[in-house]
Each structure stands twice: as C-alpha cells, then as structure tokens.
Amino acid sequence: MPTPKKHPESKTIPEPVASRLPNYLRSFVGFEREGRSTVSSQDLAEATGIRADQVRKDLASFGSFGQRGIGYDVKKLDGTMREILGLNRAWRMALVGVGHLGMSLLQYGGFAKAGFRIEAAFDQDPSKIGWELEGVKIWPVQSLRQVVRDKQLEIGIVAVPSSRAQAVADALVDAGVKAVLNFAPCLITAPNSVLVRGVDLSSELEHLTYFLGKSKK
Amino acid sequence: MPTPKKHPESKTIPEPVASRLPNYLRSFVGFEREGRSTVSSQDLAEATGIRADQVRKDLASFGSFGQRGIGYDVKKLDGTMREILGLNRAWRMALVGVGHLGMSLLQYGGFAKAGFRIEAAFDQDPSKIGWELEGVKIWPVQSLRQVVRDKQLEIGIVAVPSSRAQAVADALVDAGVKAVLNFAPCLITAPNSVLVRGVDLSSELEHLTYFLGKSKK
DNA sequence: TTCTGTGAATTTATTCACAGCA
DNA sequence: TGCTGTGAATAAATTCACAGAA
Numbered sequence: 123m124p125t126p127k128k129h130p131e132s133k134t135i136p137e138p139v140a141s142r143l144p145n146y147l148r149s150f151v152g153f154e155r156e157g158r159s160t161v162s163s164q165d166l167a168e169a170t171g172i173r174a175d176q177v178r179k180d181l182a183s184f185g186s187f188g189q190r191g192i193g194y195d196v197k198k199l200d201g202t203m204r205e206i207l208g209l210n211r212a213w214r215m216a217l218v219g220v221g222h223l224g225m226s227l228l229q230y231g232g233f234a235k236a237g238f239r240i241e242a243a244f245d246q247d248p249s250k251i252g253w254e255l256e257g258v259k260i261w262p263v264q265s266l267r268q269v270v271r272d273k274q275l276e277i278g279i280v281a282v283p284s285s286r287a288q289a290v291a292d293a294l295v296d297a298g299v300k301a302v303l304n305f306a307p308c309l310i311t312a313p314n315s316v317l318v319r320g321v322d323l324s325s326e327l328e329h330l331t332y333f334l335g336k337s338k339k
Numbered sequence: 340m341p342t343p344k345k346h347p348e349s350k351t352i353p354e355p356v357a358s359r360l361p362n363y364l365r366s367f368v369g370f371e372r373e374g375r376s377t378v379s380s381q382d383l384a385e386a387t388g389i390r391a392d393q394v395r396k397d398l399a400s401f402g403s404f405g406q407r408g409i410g411y412d413v414k415k416l417d418g419t420m421r422e423i424l425g426l427n428r429a430w431r432m433a434l435v436g437v438g439h440l441g442m443s444l445l446q447y448g449g450f451a452k453a454g455f456r457i458e459a460a461f462d463q464d465p466s467k468i469g470w471e472l473e474g475v476k477i478w479p480v481q482s483l484r485q486v487v488r489d490k491q492l493e494i495g496i497v498a499v500p501s502s503r504a505q506a507v508a509d510a511l512v513d514a515g516v517k518a519v520l521n522f523a524p525c526l527i528t529a530p531n532s533v534l535v536r537g538v539d540l541s542s543e544l545e546h547l548t549y550f551l552g553k554s555k556k
Numbered sequence: 557t558t559c560t561g562t563g564a565a566t567t568t569a570t571t572c573a574c575a576g577c578a
Numbered sequence: 579t580g581c582t583g584t585g586a587a588t589a590a591a592t593t594c595a596c597a598g599a600a
Contacts, residue, residue, distance in 0.1 A: 144541065163582075175570080208549055209545065328426065406599080
C-alpha cells in the first residue's frame, strides 16, 4: 500500500534517504557486536545491500560524520540516526486486533528494542478480553476511545480485517493518535493531521511475481 | 527493508508503476461490487490515494485502455494488470516458521484469492510437526529441501527469527525456489538468480516516527 | 462536456568522478 | 594510501497543461 502522504514534509532529509535509515540502523548492532567502532561506506554497503556511493551521499545529507581515511564512528552515527528517526524516546502504541497477526506484533522483540511499546490491545472477541499477553492487557474494542485517551497513546496499529479497518482507524483518530499503521489490505483515510501508513502482505508478493513473470519469459 | 534487487529488470514498465499496480487491483473489487463497469482516473485516484494524473500516466504506460469521456473498463484493466503481475496462474509457496506470524500468513485470506498457495509449512518445534493448519501440513525444517523440491515450490516465505533467517533462505534457494519473501528484520542474500524481498515491521514504524518527530517540533 | 493520453517542464534521485583530508 | 564529501552528469519520476476522442 502506498503512503498517500502529505504532511509537514521535511525540508531537511529526502524521503528515500529517510526510508533507508532503518537499514543502516539495523546494521549497527552487528558492527557493535563485532566490537568495531568505525565503519567505512563500503562496510555499510555490504551490510545493507545499498551501494557505497549511495551510503556516502545519504550520510552526508545530514552531516559530516566520517573521517577521511578512517570511516564513520558507529556510535555517533547510531545516535544521530535515532534522533532523526525520533527513536530517542519511547512511543506509546495501541494494537487493535489480537488475531495471529496481532499476537505476532505483541511478541515481536524488535519493537521494544526500538522504543515502541504496545501499551494496550483491543479485540472484539469476548473470550480474549481481560487476558494479559506479553504483559499487555486486552480490552474490548468498545473501550478503545476511552483507554487510548487515558493512556495517551500516540500510534495505533490496525490488525483487523479490511471490513473493519476504517472504523477502527476512525476510532483511533478520534481518540487522539497521531499516526496509524494499517495491516489490512485496503486504503484507509484520516485527517491530514494524522499520518497513515499501510503494510500490505499481498502487495509484496505481487511485486515478487511481477519480476518472476518477467524473468521467466 | 529495501529490496537490494537486481534482476532481469523490465524495460517495459517502470518500477514505481509496478509497485502501484497492486493498489489499483485492490480497488477493483470495490468497483465490481458496486456494479461499475467503467471508472475514471478520478475514481481510481479517490480509491487508491494516488493522484489522477499519476493514475493516467501509469495506466498509459502499458496500453490504452480508456475511452475519452467515459473512463476505463474495469474488467479489462483488471485482467491486464493481473497478467502483468503474473497473477494469471497459481504460485506454489513454502512457509518457514509457524509462529504467530506464520500462522497469520497461513490464515490470511488475501493470498488464496490472488492465487498464492502455501503448499507446505515448516517448523523446528517438534510439537507442531505433523499438524495440519488451514489445510497445510507442517513439516520439520530438516525436510525442507526434500519437500520443497518434490512439491516444486517456487516462492519461500521466511518467518523465523533473524538468527536463523539466512540459513533458512539458503536452504530454500538450494531447494530451488525462485524468490524469497523475508519477514525477519535483517538482510538476507541470495544468488542473483533468486529474487529477495524484505518486509520489516520495525522499519515501517520508524518511518512513521520520523515524520512524527518532524511535525512535532 | 467529460475524461483520456501524451509531450514538455520540472523536480527528484542516482551515479560518477575526483579533490582533499588523515 | 584509504576513504569521505560533493559538484557535475545522468537518469528517472512526477507534475503540468492541453489537444483530441466520445
């Protein structure tokens, strides 16, 4: 799903660069584990699959972190990127829909590490209400507005079927979230003041088959 | 995760257009349900969040399907796009990792509809082996090569932790898949003849917080 | 009219090539 | 020598604007 985004739109960092930042970030844990304090653009290229030229252009677009002949200071880069991506603080999230997808998000380790905290989960199924999974309590969807408001959650994750996605998104927006991450395979809309981003599994597969179809012929 | 792709690389359709195709495709089911046989670029814009100009440019890039003053024939467009995306046939897939994420993929309705069939699933956990979920049998990972080869599966889905992702991908490649969809938050590599695409949930969130951070200040 | 298709203009991103610092 | 930072060249994608078919 595309991000039909329009928003404050940074003047500072080009969109494509911003979307590559998470890749660099992820490669750092490996470098740090290896005890490396500096890395070259070449090293980053190998770790991320992004060309070395591009790496340098990207990093140069928000400052001069490298030392010629040496490379980049991993720690410093890591800190700067986290700041740019807004990861130097915790984000409070609401998860709506505790099916298997929702469950996998609850137990997904990567979130907590990056400061993403699911503070409350919601579901329609009465048999799930009240349970606590991975330390997160499950509430009835009816109480979504109330709970999200009370807990001041900022990001909403939509993990319900398409048919209910827009309604859930509306409720989240109404409750004051500033961004919505949508896993349902449909477009959802929200006021301009709220960011919406979609992740669509089918689209990813279709993208693959597009290339497969071509190479096949 | 970016797609460190390199491959046959179509000369026909620009990459960004191809990645928007799934969105158009998805909007068609709504139009067909409403009984509409033709739609304007404006209609498509509203349904997909893509600008009307862009819609026309996109569609024009692979043929003339519209009638001036009328619009586009939904059925015809649908058929053509499916063909372009390689959806006019079934794709046989292997799922590796039957945790919650794997489960959500197994039961995800969108796949079957688009011709994506998970023909076999694999897991390490002995207690899961032999079960059949959503009509799909679960095999031990040790038998991956054998089963994937025997069943001639073409696409592998990696839904295991990062630490095992590359090994699983290697086994899939060795067993003959032509493409790998990776859900682990790490880069995996494969020979050029095999397509790799990554889907990273954390990256999506980080992308959101990047914008949130900016609009905030 | 309505609505497409497309050339031309513009903006944006990638790639190249190399000057310059450690 | 090794590796960054960047200006210039190229390539690509988006936006605009309008001619022309139904």
